[in-house]
Amino acid sequence: MALTSIALPNAELALDSTFLSPAEAQALLTELTDTIPWKHEAIKLFGKEVLQPRLTAWHGDPGASYRYSGLQLTPQPWTPALQQLRQRVEAATGAQFNSVLLNLYRTGQDSMGWHADNEPELGPRPVIASLSLGATRTFRLKPRDPLHTSHKSISLELPSGSLLLMSGPTQQHWLHALPKTTRVPGPRLNLTFRLVR
Ligand SMILES: O=C(O)CCC(=O)C(=O)O
Numbered sequence: 142m143a144l145t146s147i148a149l150p151n152a153e154l155a156l157d158s159t160f161l162s163p164a165e166a167q168a169l170l171t172e173l174t175d176t177i178p179w180k181h182e183a184i185k186l187f188g189k190e191v192l193q194p195r196l197t198a199w200h201g202d203p204g205a206s207y208r209y210s211g212l213q214l215t216p217q218p219w220t221p222a223l224q225q226l227r228q229r230v231e232a233a234t235g236a237q238f239n240s241v242l243l244n245l246y247r248t249g250q251d252s253m254g255w256h257a258d259n260e261p262e263l264g265p266r267p268v269i270a271s272l273s274l275g276a277t278r279t280f281r282l283k284p285r286d287p288l289h290t291s292h293k294s295i296s297l298e299l300p301s302g303s304l305l306l307m308s309g310p311t312q313q314h315w316l317h318a319l320p321k322t323t324r325v326p327g328p329r330l331n332l333t334f335r336l337v338r
């Protein structure tokens with residue numbers, strides 16, 4: 142299959158639900174879960190330190206450092222598996238990436254809150270390629286400025302092996318999140334490939 146665009150005003154979204162075969166996705170899930178040096182980071186929320194509800198890792202080219210919630214993240218080097226994935230994702234999207242943020246949602250209780258990936262180092266129209274492995278989780282998008290749009294939020298199911306491309310004005314006009322679920326679907330690993338300037 143190929144990337145198929147999803148119509149949404151003031152956004153540019155495309156999804157390939159079968160970018161990797163189920164067997165490839167399962168093998169990668171096992172390899173990355175076991176070999177990536179996962180961290181459980183604290184972030185400051187209203188002046189209070191809290192642990193993020195997920196494990197994370199940041200890999201990339203040496204220059205691709207990233208400022209995020211007051212943390213200066215220096216990337217770990219590409220592993221052979223991540224480097225190979227980067228090349229496949231670049232070939233499929235026609236875009237270039239110099240870093241990848243990995244998120245491991247251990248259970249349905251791990252999650253990510255509403256945000257846009259709009260840090261200045263990503264530039265004005267960031268291209269972000271998001272690869273999902275493991276349990277299918279619901280990815281939600283809602284308008285950033287609900288008072289000036291009649292558009293409702295949308296939900297996308299992201300199955301194992303799927304590739305979601307967010308580009309153009311998406312980060313400027315929309316927020317996204319990965320809510321908790323009680324469906325207890327097992328672990329999910331997500332990789333977002335980014336270009337940091
Ligand atoms: O896990 C996902 O699908 C979303 C991850 C995400 O939004 C991010 O890493 O910025």
Ligand SMILES: [Fe+2]
Nearest residue numbers: 256257258317
């Ligand atoms: Fe994001």
